[in-house]
Structures are given as C-alpha cells and as structure tokens.
Amino acid sequence: MLPIEEIVLANGFRLLLVDRPTQSTVEAGWVIPTGSFDDPEGAAGMSHLLEHLLFKGTKTIGTRSYEREKPLLDEEDRLTAELERLPASGKRRQRRASLLEALSDVRRRATALARLGELSLHYSEAGATGLNAHTFKDFALHLVTLPAEKLELWFWLESDRLSNPVLREFHKEITVIGEERRQRIESTPGGEQDEAFEARFWGASNYAHRPLGRPPELQSISRSEARAFFDYWFQPDRLTAVLVGDLGSADVRKLAELYFGRLRPRNGRRAELAANAARAAQRRAATTVPDRTEPWRTNCACATQLRVLYPAVSFHHPDSYPLQVLSGVLNGRAGRLHRSLVVDRRLARSTASRLQAYRHEGLFALDAEPTGTHSPENLLEAWNEELSALHREPPAALEVTRVRNQLAADALRRLQDPAILRTQLLVYAGLGHWREIYAGPANLLEVTPGDVQRVSRTYLTPERSSIAFYQGPSQ
C-alpha cells in the first residue's frame, strides 16, 4: 500500500505527504473544494476568475508599494461601481465618458505600481517549473514542481497568497479569460454544442455551466464580489495540500505549522456572495426545464455524432464502482461497443462511455461517431440494443475480470508518475475523499457481474436519457 502521511494543523489545514527519496524534486499543490458549482447566482465563472487572480500577488508579492497601490485599487472599485449604477441613457453620456477616462487613468497608475508576474518569477528563479492552476466544477488546484532543497519557498509563497491575496489587474484578467474561452470552447469543433447540450442536461443545477462561466455574467463581476467569494470559501479547514517527492531533508510538519499555521478562519458571509439579483433573475427566466424525452438536434462544424447522457451517481457513491466497471465492459478494443459497433457491424467510427461523478451528482455518458454511411439515429438504435442485452443478462465473469484487472492496473499507473499522483490526491481531496486512492481500487475489485447488470437496469434506461444528434457539414 502506498504510504501517505496525513498532517492536520490546529486550524484544520490538511497536508498529505508521499516521500520518494529517489526524486530530486517535489511535486507540490493545494486544492480548495470550491469550483464552478459554487459560483454565486448571476456570477458564473467566479471560481475560475479567482483562480486567475490568485496569481496576481499579495501585499508583499507583485507590488512596488502596496501602501501607494491600495488607494488606487479602491478608487478603481469606486469608479467601476458608479459606472455600473449609471443608466445607459443618453442624458448621462458626458458623465460616463468622464468616469471612463478617470477609470483608465487610475488603472494605468495602479499598473505602474504592480510587479506583474512576480509570483512566477520567484518560482522560476528557484528552478521551479510547471506553475499552473485548474478550476473544475467541484474544486480548484494550484500546482508547481520545485527542486527538493527549495521546498520552503513553496510554503512561503503559497501561505502568503492564501493569507493576503490582492486581486489586482482585475479587468485585464477578464479579457484574458475571454481568450481562454475562445480557445477552449468557441474555436474548438463542437465546443459550443457540447456546452449547450450539457447545460440543457443539467437544467437548473449549478453543474449546468462550465468553469469558464457565462461571458455576460463574468464581465459583470466586481473585485469586491470576488474578494467576498474568497473570504467565504477559502477557510483553512477547507484546504488540502499534497507533496510528493524527496521530503527527507525538510521537517515538513514544522514548516507547515510555521507557514500554513498562520491561516486564520475568515469572516466571509454568504449574504455577501449574492451577486447582482437582476442578472440571476434574467438567467432563471431564460432557463427552461429540460425535456429529456425529445432528442436535441444541432448542426456543427464538427464530426456527426451521437451523445447520450443519463443522470447517475455522485463520487464515492456505492454504485459508482459498478458503473465504472460497466463502462469498462463497454469500452476498450476488447469491449462490447468496439467489437459490435465498430468491428462487426461497422456502424461506428469511434465509441466511448464514461461515468462522470461530481461531488453532488453525476452522469453517465455515451459518445459515438457513425461511419460515413450511417446516421447517429442508427447508432442510437444499436446502443439501445447493447443496453437491452445488458439488462437481460449480466456480463460474463471473464469480461468483468478483464475490466477489473484493467482498472486495477490503471490505478497503479496513476501512482507511478509523481506529478500524476500529486494531482490524483488533490482531485480526490477536492471531491471530499482523499482516501479514495486506497478505497477505489479495492471497491472495484469487489464488483460482480450481477452488480453491473443491476446498475445498467437502474440508471441506463431510455426514459432517463438525454439524447443529442450533432450533424456535421456534409463532405
């Protein structure tokens, strides 16, 4: 069993340690179990925006003089709020213009006092690499790789930004996120269709939007709202850090107590999270309850494909294990979908099923692309036949053994690379169960063919499905 040492500080901050003396580096990271699911009403994209802003420095890092910078940031906030309140009508046009001019001036002066990118410079100067962060629906991760002998730098910089972040260069970062959205969703074939279909599937759930958020809502977030969000969620007892690597030369416990021990519970109040009520009301009005019975049809500049989604279970739910094995029975070159739909019947070019288990809810997905002469409708029919077969009869013991072996080997492989292991532990901690790294493989090994049949009957039924047909351009 992989030895993992757990340290919980007096303030509730948790640290997980995996000592690997053969490495010369340490893979470091921390996770906050707050993601886009927790974005306030009317402020979709908040948690991801905050992830970006946490790179902008603190009262010490990223500034030439915080004392001189602070009044400018306050003035920027005041001007922004006044602009927001100003009616758009022509009467106040002159006032608007003068406010915009003042805003531009104060931003220019604030930028002149900032040391942009200083956090990253400290890491790079120490030979650290891979400084990055990722926001998901349930959590956000902040990662970096350090030379083992310089681990104390990580403690310094990370405990500083978790204590004293300054959300500078706020407006500019929103435009950078606009480019990230254009890259990841809008200029990716099928990206906008995927986003729309998933929003339709989730309906009013907070899982309906992606971490990148909704552009109009993102643009209307203010710095004070982002700060309130930070104060409410970033409590020390909600944070978990992971270190994987050569920890031998450092007394990690003492470093943790010294640095992360300084984090104090914050006075964040949920009431302050309430974003612009009008934005929220507008969105609610536009959201229709999804009708899962009717297939959704869309044209796209992407491959013609079938997507089917079923409501399933959350992470760590007892049925999540047989659903993973079910996915394994269907996937792979020896799996049922490839053998039947790709090789034997030549209906599909590719097929993939997966369980996507979030902290509160989950879904089971099928994605398949038909071959040139077939339609997504043909594929849906074939998919339902495969499901019916599973409903009628449990998979063979040999099939389940194949999948369990594959899943056990995959679990081992995730422990091998230190960066992947670090991230895996953070993901599990972000989902609320870091010990899943032990429990997951053990639970998968206990799944029986009967379990697989039962979950397929329970969750994967036509009346629970949401279906999308994507029609690509004809060639």
Add this chain to the structure above:
Amino acid sequence: MTYARPALVLGIALLSLGRSVFSAEIPAHPRILRFPPSAFEVPMSDPRRIEPAPDTVAFVERDSLLPLIELTFAFRVGSHDDPRDRTGLAVLTGAMLTRGGSEALAPADLDAALETAGADLHSFVRGQRTAVRLSVPTWAAPQAIEILFDLVTAPRFDGEVLDVVRRSALERLDRRNEDPLDVLEREWTWLVLGRAHPAGRAPTTASLAAISRADMASFYRCFFRPEEMVAAISGDFSADLLGRIQKRFAAWGRLSSDRSECGSSGTGSTPADRASPARLRVGATSVAGRPPPPAGARVVLAPHPTPQAKLMIGHRLERPPAWNDPERFALLVAGEILGGGGAISRLNGRLRTSEGLVYRASADLELDAAGQEDFRIFLETRPERVWRAIELVEQEVARLRDELVHPREFEIVRQTLIGNLRSDFDTAEEIAGYLAENELLGRPPDYWRRYAQALERVGREEIRSAARKYLRPKDFIVLVVGPEGELLDQPEAGRIGSAGDRRIEILPRRHPGTLEPLDSKPGTDS
C-alpha cells in the same frame, strides 16, 4: 534550512547562518530564504546501456517502487519515410503493429489478452520515429512481453483490422479542415518547408486507399528491425525477465542483405540514408528537384470561420548549431527568454500580462530534440487584435536582437531550464527514455550531464548574437488562420501587410480529401 533577515544581511549575516527556521517567525520576504546546495546529478548513461544482442541497444532502469514494467521500442522510421504515392503508410503501419495481431495471435484474442493482463499498448508515429510502448503490471509481464515481441517480430497486419483502421483514418481526413489548429499546422509546414518536404507530404484519400497489406509488410521488413531501434526498459523487472527479453532480442531477425524492395516505390529514405547524420537536414536541399519555398517576409491568411484567430510567425531554421556547440545553448536561452514556458517569457509578459491580448503565446526552437527545421512563434487572439499582436511580436524579436538581456532575466531562465531537466529525470521510465533518446538522435551521451555547465558558460553578448543570427525578421512568414472579412476590415491590416515588401496573400480553401484548392481566388499556393 536557514534564512537571513534583511537587517542581518547588512553586517551580521554570519550570525544567522545555521539558525533554524523553526525557532523564528516567517521571514519578511522570500528573497531572504537560504537553501542548501543542490545534490542533483543527471544519471550516467554507462551502467544503464546494454546490448541485449549484437547491434541492439537498450537502456534499463530498475525501480521497484510499484509492480509495473514499461518497455518502449523506438524505431528510426516515421512519416517522413512514406513513399511518395503512399503517404500515411507509416501511420497505418504503426497502428497495425499494435492492433493487427501477430502470426500467433488473432486481433480479437490479442485485445482480450492485453486487456485481461491490465496492459496498455500503444504506438506513436512522428516524422522520424515510431515508438511502441507497453506498460504492464509485473504479475502479467512475462505473458504481455511475449505478446509484444510476437507483434513486432511477426506482425499479421490483419485485413479486417486494416479496413477499420483505414476507414477511421479516411474519416479523419474528411474532418481536417474543421479545427483551425490543424489548418494552421498544415499550412505553416507548407509555407516554411514546402509541400515536397517529407514533413509536408500529407496523406490524401487516394494515398490511403492505395495502401495495401503488401506495402505495409514491405515497409515493415525494411525498417522494423532491432538494429534500427533503441529500447528503453524500466520498472520492477527481475533478472530472469530481463534475460527473457534479451533472448527475444537475440532471436529477432536482422535486416536482409537484399535491400531491393526498400525505397523502390519512392520511399523517401532507406536505412542506409537514415544512418547518415545528414538525414536530419534532408529537407534543406531535397526533394525531387522541387526548390524550397521562397524566403522573405510574407503575410498569409488562411480563411476559416473560427472566432479566435490562430497565428504562427517565424521562418525556416537553417543549420541549427551542433549538439555541443556553445551557440546552441545561447540560442536555447534566447528562445526561452522570448517565449518559453517559464516566468520570463517576454511574449507572454507583453501580450498576456500587459495587454490582455492572449491566453497563451510561445516561441519554439525545440533545440533539445532533433529534426526541428523551423523557428515558430504561436499565439491565439480575437480577430480584431491580430495586427496589434503581430506588431508586439515583431517588437519583442527586435528587442532580443538589439539589446542585451538583463542579467536577472538570464539567471532566471537558466534556473528554469535546469529545473525542467530535474523534472525530466524523476522517474525510471524518464531516465531510460532520455538516455535512449540520446542514442536515437545521435545526441552525445553526456549532453544532459554537461547541460547546466554549458548554460553557465553562456554570456549575454552570445545570446544577442545567437538571436541576431538565427531569428531573422526580414524572413518572417506571418500565417493567420481566421475569418477573412473581419481580419481584413481592421485599419491596421493595410499597415502590417504593406510593411517592406509584404502584401497579404490569401490562401485557397482546400478539399479535405485531396488538399487541392477548392476555389480559384487570387492568392497564393505554395
């Protein structure tokens, strides 16, 4: 771990040395922290290099942390070796090696056996390399390794599997104009290296349809031999298992002395060609009498309805410095300062941090690998900001050529490059893999061990000289993939397009199956 407080630095720093951090409060600034010296050393090549059979080289690194074994065969053959009328052959052959069964095992039995063993077997085909990688838990390793050797020594190239693989490849061709990044990569290669260059020869519907099992078998016989590859073996293997692997290598047939079939159908190279170091520069002077595309500044637009324009800016990289040439390290630093992955990246600083124009921007020289024949800057931005972004890129390149870099910038970049090196050698598979790559590319065995020292010797003047010599704005090709109307509508378009001798050239849309122009708009086609 010790640190000095700012006041102590002035006169009584010695008193702080050896003082434990734990008895003190948190230092006021991270710059005050002091660290012990690094004990990192790149692993030596020698004890890890073995010759499991005559003419066969493998690198082994044992690690019993987890019950897993990885075995990679990297062959000196790739898509650049496709015969001219069979483009796509290397990619199909690579896929069929791991999927098409062996003489002993039918494809369906192969898939079931590997998956039941918890094994992961994949092939990767690049321009000059085909790698086959197996990862398997120790308990199933003997059986899975036998299967791997069966596949690479006696592949079946099953006809039914070939149909599936080919069909999938053909349908991917149909989609290759959809992703603007695919269009960017293809048109860039053609603009910089030319369509006749081995890297520019893209598969077509006709070339894929023409590939037969016999072509595949012949290609395999010419190139997939133990003396034509380097192996990397890592993980929790026993001496007994290593002995079995060595036996399989010894039993693997060598190249036949009859070479008549190799290269007979227009293959770009033969094993003999590939033994020559000159091969890595094959595109510079070849190919079949077609000259490389004209040098000189150009602005080229490939119309695409993407809401975010994708850009490549740069030129062909003629004769990069040799592995141990100090100039190589100066150029490496110059590239990293301009647009590497660390904190210094001037492109990122200017385009993202200062102006909010991009989410990502990078400069790429790929000097640690081989076969890179271009210098490229990549970025993505909204169409209305494209011309501003180009202007900023050109300014940053000019600054690198005109001014000495700041000493702190240089030091940070040096540390970043050494930091990357340390991460690259953190696992057994990485150690065996990087050492094997030395052998494969002809990189000196001590390249990585001397790396930090070589970086130390680079001077600021040398960085500027390398930038001046290798980054040539007068030859810059600017390729923009994006919405034509929106891009040309911007007032700056005319200014950028008409600078010097440049004009904006519009590329034709292309048929995805043939890649020939679909319309006859005035423009350019290299």
